[in-house]
Amino acid sequence: MGETPAGTTSSTPEPQSPAEKLVTLEQRAVDEPRAIKVIVIGAGISGILAGIRLPQRIENLDLVIYEKNPEVGGTWYENRYPGVACDIPSHSYQASFEPNPSWSRFYAPGAEIGEYWKHVARKYGVYRYLQASRKVLEAKFDEARSKWTLKIQKLDTPEQEVFEDEADVLFGCIGALNEWKWPEIKGLHDFKGKLLHSANWEDGYEYAGKEVAVIGIGSSAIQIVPTMQKVVKKLDHYARGKTWIAMPIAGEFAEAKNPDGKDFNFSEADIEKFKKDPKHFYEYRRELEHELNSAHTITMRGSDLQKGAVEVFTENMKQKLASKPEVFKSLLPPFPPACRRLTPGPGYLEAIAKDNVNFISEEISYVTPDGLVTADGTARSVDAIICATGFDTTWTKRFPIIGRDGKPLSEKWRDHPDTYLSIATDGFPNYFMSLGPNSGVGTGSLTIVLEREVDYVCKAVQKIQRENIKTIEVKASSVRNFQKYCDAYFPGTVFSMKCRSWYKGGTYDGKVSALWPGSCLHAERVLSNPRWEDWEYEYINDSEHGWLGNGWTMADVKPEADRAYYLKHGIVDLPPVVV
Known part of the structure; x- marks a missing residue:
């Protein structure tokens, strides 16, 4: 018993009658994974x-x-523009099987996210297969x-x-x-200053003290503007579109955990607690994802959450742009939140309210070697143009x-x-x-x-x-x-x-x-x-029964195999006992 019978590789049966079509069995065990x-x-x-x-x-x-x-990382390798960061909470933007207790911020910087995914690739051997x-x-x-x-x-x-x-x-x-793309603006490539795209950023470009133009009103522009505003001499923000600047996603949760920082930085004490108390970290992450997954109602027309978001977002934008009411009026959309991608944009509204930022909603007519000209005929010279104008979609x-x-x-x-x-x-x-x-x-x-x-x-x-x-x-x-x-x-x-x-x-x-x-x-x-x-x-071979193999299993043909595997501890499915 337990020995493999001789001749098992010759498994073609004799036809039962001359009229019966000869069937050729696949010469593989039923559970043998083919290459x-x-x-x-x-x-x-x-x-x-x-x-x-x-x-x-x-x-x-x-x-x-x-x-x-x-290198690996995809968008987190390619996007290196100033201020690039995740716009959903960091602890929700990671693998389920590789929790990271060491995120420095509630919205992690792009470089930190890139390092995390490189770590995951190294730890689990992805580089073995990478070309x-x-x-x-x-x-x-x-x-x-x-x-x-x-x-x-x-x-x-x-x-x-x-x-x-x-x-x-x-x-x-x-x-x-x-697939990033340049905007279709007449004369764009005649510009003699620095021309950059957010998705093709030139590392090392020094923009501090310069006069710059940022074109766009999507997620990238909303992250670039507050970062550059702090150090440039002048920032012309060309934003024809309208958009909602949301309160931080899971904002109440974030503020409760990080009451002292407007950027929601995690303190060293927070991080150490996460590391030393895995149960606390697990509960934090579960609670956060529960809140994120509870927001789906905001996407439904006429829902109470959708109506409430309009009121809350409007009031938040109005307050933060109180010094520039014309910008608030220009930015406020006629469509509801989430019609376009919702972006929390920490610091964006505060930045465009600063004196060194010009919010320009006029359409750009063309670009000159020195700067940009809008439809009303106004010419504005700049040292650099940053196109945060997105991708081919x-x-x-x-x-x-x-x-x-x-x-x-x-x-x-x-x-x-x-x-x-x-x-x-x-x-x-x-x-x-x-x-x-x-x-x-x-x-x-x-x-x-x-x-x-x-x-x-x-x-x-x-x-x-x-x-x-x-x-x-x-x-x-x-x-x-x-x-x-x-x-x-x-x-x-x-x-x-x-x-x-x-x-x-x-x-x-x-x-x-x-x-x-x-x-x-x-x-x-x-x-x-x-x-x-x-x-x-x-x-394969047009044989719908080919999956049956040759009548054998791998346990049958491997001398060292366990041929009573179905009784192994942990394999038997034990039903509940009814008393």
Whole structure:
């Protein structure tokens, strides 16, 4: 007993009759994971999580992570502008499995966030799979072989040569805000002073004592202005749009924990207590995330929380801009809070109320070699222009991603980026996305959603291995149904109201393409439980029974294996005893 019978590798049965079709069994045990290669594009937060979870959960895995930058971190590597910081609480912007008790501020500086994610990548071995300074130029699905083929450029070599690679599964961890762009202003590149973009900041540029212009009214500008205002001679803030400057997110909670600092700095005593008392830190973090995840009602039209936010935000802005009522009037939006991304902006309102800041709501007509000219004919000379004007948010202007029948993703998404649960789209087999269209959250923790997206992809790769699947592709009907759900959900939210927002691809009243149609917790629950019936499959050797293998298990064929594993302590599922 317990010995492997001879001849087990010759498992093809004799046909029962001449008319019966001969069936060839797959020569593998039913639980033997076949070799599989996964390529991850991007080493931001999603790519780092993929580099941790895929090797942890997938056996017989060949994993490569291609990153165009020299280091991991994604947006926290690329964004180095003055004042860059997280605009949600630091303790909610970290991995669930790697809590950091040492954040210096309630809204952590960008460099600190970047160091945290590098620490996570080092601790969990992500660098083993990383190929940095490698820019993907094209990804194409080879239908004949069911492989993704990639063209990749080496950015760190003089020749910048291009090579090819291929994988069974492609996981795009590219992100939504990755392709920065210059604003379309006549004469911008004729400017003779210093021209900078917030997403392509030049390290070492000394702006202290200079006259500068900051263009934009998004999150980056709201962080840049208060930082630069303190040290520049003059700051011209060109802000055509209107926006709500929110009270700090989870502000009451933050102030209760940090009553003495307007920037919500953690004292050394706070940090030491977090380190020495893990239970206290755990309770703090749980309480914070509970509060963040309780704010979803603010996104619903006509809700009491939405109405209350209008009153509170209006009064806060009015008070802080009392010395410049014309700025308050110019900045106050006609649309409700959260229609555009809500930004707490600590210090922003105080900064634009200072004497050395000119808040300019007039449209910029053109740029001269010396400065900017607005529509009313006023010319203002400056030493530097900082464009905090954002990113391309159309989802289609990255490298070409080419699916079945040679169809580019950019063509499929020309009118609207339709997906299934934000992670896949039909016509692109074995291709998954993190932070794809309709994946962002208006409130709550983004990082837990990213973790669940990575978990989903891990389960899909396990299914491919376990069931001898050649291709897994979401059904076109599943994509349509998810889009129908989005179309039904968003009209009841403030996101679909009339305001220009990157949530809607930079349009005024287009479809909401950046946000998940529901709460953060809704996304977490949905992504935790894949509905495999929403997908369609092709099988290796066209054999739907191939997943059964050859009638053996790995425990059968390994001499040292435990063949009574199902009785092992901790394996038996003990039901509750009813007395």
